[in-house]
Amino acid sequence: xxxxxxxxxxxxxxxxxxxxxxxxxxxxxxxxxxxxxxxxxxxxxxxxxxxxxxxxxxxxxxxxxxxxxxxxxxxxxxxxxxxxxxxxxxxxxxxxxxxxxxxxxxxxxxxxxxxxxxxxxxxxxxxxxxxxxxxxxxxxxxxxxxxxxxxxxxxxxxxxxxxxxx
Amino acid sequence: xxxxxxxxxxxxxxxxxxxxxxxxxxxxxxxxxxxxxxxxxxxxxxxxxxxxxxxxxxxxxxxxxxxxxxxxxxxxxxxxxxxxxxxxxxxxxxxxxxxxxxxxxxxxxxxxxxxxxxxxxxxxxxxxxx
Numbered sequence: 001x002x003x004x005x006x007x008x009x010x011x012x013x014x015x016x017x018x019x020x021x022x023x024x025x026x027x028x029x030x031x032x033x034x035x036x037x038x039x040x041x042x043x044x045x046x047x048x049x050x051x052x053x054x055x056x057x058x059x060x061x062x063x064x065x066x067x068x069x070x071x072x073x074x075x076x077x078x079x080x081x082x083x084x085x086x087x088x089x090x091x092x093x094x095x096x097x098x099x100x101x102x103x104x105x106x107x108x109x110x111x112x113x114x115x116x117x118x119x120x121x122x123x124x125x126x127x128x129x130x131x132x133x134x135x136x137x138x139x140x141x142x143x144x145x146x147x148x149x150x151x152x153x154x155x156x157x158x159x160x161x162x163x164x165x166x
Numbered sequence: 167x168x169x170x171x172x173x174x175x176x177x178x179x180x181x182x183x184x185x186x187x188x189x190x191x192x193x194x195x196x197x198x199x200x201x202x203x204x205x206x207x208x209x210x211x212x213x214x215x216x217x218x219x220x221x222x223x224x225x226x227x228x229x230x231x232x233x234x235x236x237x238x239x240x241x242x243x244x245x246x247x248x249x250x251x252x253x254x255x256x257x258x259x260x261x262x263x264x265x266x267x268x269x270x271x272x273x274x275x276x277x278x279x280x281x282x283x284x285x286x287x288x289x290x291x292x293x294x295x296x
Contacts, residue, residue: 043213098179101187129221136213140190142224144183 007071012080020067027051027062029070030077038078038107049135052108053077059115078107089159090114093152094145101139108135113149122153168230168254173237173245181247185230188251194219196256200275 002021009016011034018033030036030053039062042050046061053062054076055069087095090113100106109132116123116131123131128149137145168185175181198217202209210216230251236243256274264270269284286293 045212045214047213098183101183129224133221136218136220138191138218140187140219141183142190142219142221143186143228 005068005071007068009070009072010074012076018067022066022068024067025063026053026055026060026065026067026070026075029067030062030075036077036079040104040107042104047134047136048105049108049112050105052111052135054111054115059112078110088114089155090117090148090152093148093155097144097148097151098141099144099148100137100141105135105137105139109137109145113152116149117153117156121157123149125150168228168251169233170231170247170250171235171245172232172247172250173235173240174243175232175247176242176244178232181232182230184247184249185232185251186228188249189228189230189255190219190224191249192252192255193223193225195252195274196259196276197223198275198277200277 002023004019004021006017006019009018011030016034018029020029020033025041027039027041030039039051039053041063042048044063046064049061051062052059053065054060055065055073057074057076090110094100094106094110094113099109112132112135116128120127120131125146128146132145132149168189170185172181194217200210201216232247237245256276259276260271263276263281267281267285269281269288271280271284273280283293
């Protein structure tokens, strides 16, 4: 029987609390207690990127990140950007470029693309491949994902993203 | 270059995505994906031990196209696309290997080890199983 703790953190901009087992990972808690299905556990080993979540602005593998460590942190999932304001430039670009088939890996790619464009607003193709090489897509929509990232970069240059609320 | 007869593409963008995706998946099966079994137990059932294609496995340039065609028995002249993009990849690479070094490989994946084993066998110096 594992120990249960109460953690408090900010989830997609809102203050929340959760009772979590010390063994539970962040994906389990986000799905099980908050109904958020964007971060999905796939390989469970931090090798595929499907479970990507931002903790204090940094991308982590939600399948390896113990939920208890999120105590006091700012957690953001793919559900954040869309709330109330429609889709952001990255999500629009993925749709327009047709950058998925089944869509299982897409939330991870969207979050990593946002991070990439925050760091490199105009990445070339090699930078895109390198930055996103930790995310796997079994449908192999990789060429379309590269197109989507470059389209998102153009969209962002025309309309810079709003600062995330803290 | 992927070209397929899918009848009349109803959504051309999805058709090219299917063709390129299927061919990249087949590139994985062709070059490195292999399930290994030990007394019926799968030994590499994880993405750590069984690699699938990622961004670094893509060819430098890819073109995917549907030929101009109509399938009269299909809806709106279409037929399925599915994994049509897989068919040509393995034979193309096997042909390239035969052209380059003169050995004909007929089992996947076409790894460096299988090429070397075939070369040794062709010289009548086959390697043992281990």
